[in-house]
Amino acid sequence: MADHEHKPIPPAFPPVTRRGMLFRLGVGLNLVAASVVGIPLIGYISSALIGRKAKQAWIPLGNLDRFPRGQTRLATYRNPFTTPWDGLVADIPCWVRRMTDGAFQVFAINCAHLGCPVRWFPQSGLFMCPCHGGVYYEDGSVASGPPPRGLYEYEYRLRKGHLEVRGGQTPNLSEPV
Amino acid sequence: MGRMRDISRSVGSWFDDRLQVSRLYAATAGHTIPSRSASWWYVLGSATLVCFVLQVVTGICLSLTYVPAPDQAYQSLEYLNYTVSFGWFLRALHDWGSQFMIALITLHMIQVFLFGAYKYPRELTWIVGCVLFFCTLIMAFTGQVLRFDQDAYWALQIVMSIIGRFPLGAELLYLVQGGPILGSETLSRFYSLHVFVVPGLIIALLTVHLRLVLTRGINEYPVPGEGVDPETYEEDYEDLLKKTGIRFFPDGADKDVIFSSLVITGILCCAAIFGPNGPNGPADPTLIHTTPRPDFYFLSMFAAFALMPPYMESFVIVYVLPVAIVLLFLVPFISNKGEKHPSRRPGSVILTVMVMMTLVVLAIQGLSSPWSPHMNAWSAVPVQPEFVKGRTPLELVGASILQEKQCRNCHSLAGAGGKRGPDLADVATRLTYDQLVRQVLQGGGNMPAYGKHLEPPEVSALVAFLRTLYPKHESAARNSAQPPVPR
Numbered sequence: 001m002a003d004h005e006h007k008p009i010p011p012a013f014p015p016v017t018r019r020g021m022l023f024r025l026g027v028g029l030n031l032v033a034a035s036v037v038g039i040p041l042i043g044y045i046s047s048a049l050i051g052r053k054a055k056q057a058w059i060p061l062g063n064l065d066r067f068p069r070g071q072t073r074l075a076t077y078r079n080p081f082t083t084p085w086d087g088l089v090a091d092i093p094c095w096v097r098r099m100t101d102g103a104f105q106v107f108a109i110n111c112a113h114l115g116c117p118v119r120w121f122p123q124s125g126l127f128m129c130p131c132h133g134g135v136y137y138e139d140g141s142v143a144s145g146p147p148p149r150g151l152y153e154y155e156y157r158l159r160k161g162h163l164e165v166r167g168g169q170t171p172n173l174s175e176p177v
Numbered sequence: 178m179g180r181m182r183d184i185s186r187s188v189g190s191w192f193d194d195r196l197q198v199s200r201l202y203a204a205t206a207g208h209t210i211p212s213r214s215a216s217w218w219y220v221l222g223s224a225t226l227v228c229f230v231l232q233v234v235t236g237i238c239l240s241l242t243y244v245p246a247p248d249q250a251y252q253s254l255e256y257l258n259y260t261v262s263f264g265w266f267l268r269a270l271h272d273w274g275s276q277f278m279i280a281l282i283t284l285h286m287i288q289v290f291l292f293g294a295y296k297y298p299r300e301l302t303w304i305v306g307c308v309l310f311f312c313t314l315i316m317a318f319t320g321q322v323l324r325f326d327q328d329a330y331w332a333l334q335i336v337m338s339i340i341g342r343f344p345l346g347a348e349l350l351y352l353v354q355g356g357p358i359l360g361s362e363t364l365s366r367f368y369s370l371h372v373f374v375v376p377g378l379i380i381a382l383l384t385v386h387l388r389l390v391l392t393r394g395i396n397e398y399p400v401p402g403e404g405v406d407p408e409t410y411e412e413d414y415e416d417l418l419k420k421t422g423i424r425f426f427p428d429g430a431d432k433d434v435i436f437s438s439l440v441i442t443g444i445l446c447c448a449a450i451f452g453p454n455g456p457n458g459p460a461d462p463t464l465i466h467t468t469p470r471p472d473f474y475f476l477s478m479f480a481a482f483a484l485m486p487p488y489m490e491s492f493v494i495v496y497v498l499p500v501a502i503v504l505l506f507l508v509p510f511i512s513n514k515g516e517k518h519p520s521r522r523p524g525s526v527i528l529t530v531m532v533m534m535t536l537v538v539l540a541i542q543g544l545s546s547p548w549s550p551h552m553n554a555w556s557a558v559p560v561q562p563e564f565v566k567g568r569t570p571l572e573l574v575g576a577s578i579l580q581e582k583q584c585r586n587c588h589s590l591a592g593a594g595g596k597r598g599p600d601l602a603d604v605a606t607r608l609t610y611d612q613l614v615r616q617v618l619q620g621g622g623n624m625p626a627y628g629k630h631l632e633p634p635e636v637s638a639l640v641a642f643l644r645t646l647y648p649k650h651e652s653a654a655r656n657s658a659q660p661p662v663p664r
Contacts, residue, residue, distance in 0.1 A: 074463075081358070088247070090358065126625055148491070
């Protein structure tokens with residue numbers, strides 16, 4: 001108890017010394033500097049997000065003669081958004097099904113389950129996935145296995161005897177083609 | 178000689194006076210540990226650290242040659258394998274070092290859990306250790322991505338699909354992928370993670386982990402009946418140190434040193450005998466005839482995703498996995514005191530055995546992945562002679578339809594072929610003629626419907642063949658309301 005009485009009561013507002021003032025000013029200036037540095041850093045890292053919606057373009061898949069009626073063929077396109085050092089990974093395959101002269105279905109190669117490449121088997125009219133055994137019918141709907149939806153389908157149009165699809169990004173469950 | 182010794186001693190003590198090395202030693206490597214903690218069970222942490230140092234050294238060497246760009250990554254690995262002196266061996270060392278490190282950190286974690294070492298006052302040591310464990314797994318995955326071969330490309334594609342299932346998945350995906358497709362910016366991001374971000378994090382966390390071992394002491398070797406009481410633990414531990422304390426280095430480190438040298442020898446031998454891992458085929462998305470398989474530490478997860486019912490997948494990814502990870506972190510707060518010895522904690526032992534058994538069984542399943550169609554079975558695995566001997570022409574046509582329509586990709590015949598569907602060698606004992614026709618035409622029970630792709634005569638031939646598939650001393654299934662279908 002005696003100890004307690006001898007202790008000086010700390011003042012509610014300690015006197016501001018010149019040193020303390022300068023230190024606080026310095027900390028404040030550094031916080032300002034850090035946030036100014038942070039703007040370009042965050043902007044740089046998230047630059048992929050900015051302008052994300054614009055990553056769609058019409059891509060030519062080739063002459064209509066390449067896709068016989070009643071058949072499903074593999075087609076490859078160069079992704080329109082690439083860097084010069086992308087190499088082979090910007091060559092994206094897709095499955096083109098031609099039902100009638102003007103009616104097509106263009107499917108993404110990626111299984112709707114976890115993105116593995118599906119393969120077409122014309123004899124049984126099925127797409128099969130080698131990873132977890134997802135199987136789709138020729139129209140892309142789920143036949144069996146774990147996929148939560150049918151194959152992702154590209155929008156397409158016919159221009160001057162050429163087939164064009166609208167794409168540019170790998171499809172996923174949050175953002176189909 | 179005596180003079181020389183005096184001179185070197187005074188030079189040594191001059192440096193020690195300026196650098197204070199002996200004080201540093203006393204506070205770190207020379208700290209006291211209970212003598213019974215210098216056990217063979219306590220060598221796993223230091224061995225993991227030795228692996229990490231090896232990974233840093235070999236990793237720096239590999240980065241001298243490796244090019245983190247999709248158009249040249251593969252070539253630079255081939256160059257390492259075949260042109261640079263010892264390049265193949267360094268790649269092998271780095272690969273085997275990672276496998277050993279994952280095995281050791283897992284064993285270390287199991288040992289710490291079973292010995293109750295996470296209890297008061299070492300909660301933070303456990304939490305930091307868990308973060309280190311996940312950092313190590315991230316290193317393993319990002320390292321596999323840098324190999325940038327077919328497996329790496331598709332493993333990455335799978336992870337991107339998983340990210341796409343999260344809320345805000347599309348935005349998250351763009352951040353991780355660095356663009357609309359998996360490409361150069363993705364590889365650069367994973368390179369940066371693998372060589373700067375995560376190793377930096379590991380070094381920082383390791384410092385905290387080791388600091389905690391110094392401030393709170395190494396766990397004493399558990400004794401049944403001697404539990405942790407937070408009230409008295411500090412005093413008891415001090416007592417133990419006073420009675421049985423030895424210096425960690427060199428007195429208590431004998432087994433650590435021996436074990437670490439064995440680990441390094443093991444890594445060297447494996448690297449020399451088995452060589453580097455891949456690269457297996459360039460990452461070319463247009464080569465779709467690929468069967469992606471993850472490295473062994475992710476096989477269990479790969480298998481779990483194939484085996485769980487599809488409707489719960491997204492739920493498991495988004496909710497169950499994060500909750501499980503949080504629970505792992507909270508272990509020391511769930512049981513903070515009491516018995517440490519595994520013989521007094523049967524629940525923990527059972528839990529460990531169950532978790533490890535689940536992971537191992539899933540990994541073994543992942544290796545053979547029976548849920549995947551055997552993509553080449555229809556053309557590469559013929560119907561065995563015993564199934565076609567003495568069959569009618571119609572039945573033989575049926576056998577060839579079974580082959581031609583890729584039925585064998587999912588169905589095996591006496592073990593040969595895909596394992597996704599049931600074996601057909603005795604299908605006639607299970608299904609009648611009508612049931613077989615219905616199953617073929619309409620599918621169901623995870624089988625596609627073949628109605629659109631088979632002409633009626635083909636169905637008759639196929640089912641006629643399937644009706645012949647029953648064991649010698651068993652008869653085919655019959656519908657009691659109808660006369661038996663003649664064979």
